[in-house]
Amino acid sequence: MSYKNPYAQEYEMQPQQQSYGGSGQNDNDFVGFMNGINNINTGLSHYQQLINNIDVLQRRLLSEVNEEREQQARSELDAVTAEATNLQYQLKDLIKQSQQQAIGDSAKEAQAENSRQRFLKAIQDYRIVEVNYKEQNKEQAKRQYRIVQPEATDDEVEAAISDVGGQQIFSQALLNANRRGEAKTALAEVQQRHQELLKLEKTMAELTQLFNDMEQLVIEQQENIEVIDKQVENAQQDVEQGVGHTNKAVKSARRARKNKIRCIIILALVLAIVVVVIVVPVVVKT
Structure with missing residues (x-):
């Protein structure tokens, strides 16, 4: 027999689009x-x-x-x-x-x-x-x-229900001719209920x-959030370390420039002294 299921409904979940929004999105x-x-x-x-x-x-x-x-x-x-x-x-x-x-x-x-x-x-x-x-x-x-x-x-009933429909007990009941019809009907019902269970x-x-x-x-x-937080923390530490290294580099460059200036001044002083030592005696003799 064919029939139409009044409870059936056409429905299908739509796949959710994975999107990754960047700036402006x-x-x-x-x-x-x-x-x-x-x-x-x-x-x-x-x-x-x-x-x-x-x-x-x-x-x-x-x-x-x-x-x-x-x-x-x-x-x-x-x-x-x-x-x-x-x-x-x-x-x-x-x-x-x-x-x-x-x-x-x-x-x-x-x-x-x-x-x-x-x-x-x-x-x-x-x-x-x-x-x-x-x-x-x-x-x-x-x-x-x-x-x-x-x-x-109650225990016997529970055991029969749990025993795949109480096959053995119902089989014994079927031997009683006076109750054969009742036993067959009850056995079929209990077996059906057992399958439902x-x-x-x-x-x-x-x-x-x-x-x-x-x-x-x-x-x-929560684990995903903690992983992201850890990654952000590590990135922040890397940035801070990078800033620290940059500051050290700036300080080193400043020291280098100062040392260079000092060397130039010292060299100029040395040259001035050499000029004085060489040129002044000559001028005096003249």
Whole structure:
């Protein structure tokens, strides 16, 4: 059966242009940066909408009794979840890029940090949606299990749910002819819930890692700033050392000129004395 997913939306993040503004380009550089931030914020809004759609579809799956509509909702949920996963990694890369471009500019840094905080909140919202769905899935699986084993303890139910759908216990129940139909239906339901739980565990692990990666960006940002500050400090020291060397060279040149002048004066005095010694006796004799 073909159907159109009412939750599917055409959306693709635009790549953020890397720009390096030199003198006279600061205005253009900031405009380009803000265009990138607007692109990110549009993506964040779409990501939040996808999370809302996932929540709606999950609630439908928990309450749907028609098998055909249930399969349709499940396919829609898989499609929306895949779109959210693809988008969240695009957002991660673009936000990281924007933070790198913003280093040293407080106005840009504020915009990039605002986008990062929005993304963290959206990830946290998504995690809450998945946790709630996981718990509701488990409760439904437990109810289905108790249809076959109403006298089972909580620990036994938990073990059956965790054991790939409780295959062994359901197989034993199938041996009871009076309950064969109930056991088959319950087994299929629990197995389906178990597969849902496995997918949820994977999604939640990815979201946790993504959240940690976005938190880590703050540390990386600080390290980048410290590296730049160190480079500026080293450059300043080099300039100061260069100025010091220049001052020494100037002083040396001045001393050299003074010494040269002294030598010229001394030489002139020597010549004057020689002239006096030679010329005066001759004049006297004459």
